[in-house]
Amino acid sequence: MTSHQNTQTMKPATAAKKLGVYLEATPAEFQEGVVSRTELNELQADPPAWLQELRKNGPHPRPVVASKLGVSIAGLARGGITEPLTTEQIDALKQESPEWLRKERATQAEVRKETARIKERDAERARRAQEA
Known part of the structure; x- marks a missing residue:
């Protein structure tokens, strides 16, 4: 029996909430896609410039x-x-x-x-x- 792991994904609104940022201020590609648990962990561990900017200055x-x-x-x-x-x-x-x-x-x-x-x-x- 082979074990396969399903990739856990979430809506952009959920990911934005977990990241503590305002969804409408995130880049379009973030708003339009789905975010995997792995991607969320990567964003939290090594935030890109847009995420750092949002966390620092908002909205x-x-x-x-x-x-x-x-x-x-x-x-x-x-x-x-x-x-x-x-x-x-x-x-x-x-x-x-x-x-x-x-x-x-x-x-x-x-x-x-x-x-x-x-x-x-x-x-x-x-x-x-x-x-x-």
């Missing part, structure tokens, strides 16, 4: 914009940010520090604090359960 997809601003994706929407932003635009927003951004960052900090508290509480409960 960035919403998850990346949210991360760079320290807010949630929902927080971006509440702040009226619905389009991809470049690194320059993100830096300008940080400099301006509008009220919505300060508020969303504070909210995100509270969420992180609460998540840590719950994790600590659950670890303590697990420790007690093991002792009993």
Whole structure:
């Protein structure tokens, strides 16, 4: 019995998401083809110039914009940010520090604090359960 391995492929949108780049800003050949797992690994290990440029200057997809601003994706929407932003635009927003951004960052900090508290509480409960 011979073993043959199927090549695992993904849509360009999935590959772009995994690479953390905005699909519409990628080269046409990337957008129009399919990406194999091997090709994705190669792009991650040795990114070509276009990928390096996109990661550095954007435009960035919403998850990346949210991360760079320290807010949630929902927080971006509440702040009226619905389009991809470049690194320059993100830096300008940080400099301006509008009220919505300060508020969303504070909210995100509270969420992180609460998540840590719950994790600590659950670890303590697990420790007690093991002792009993």
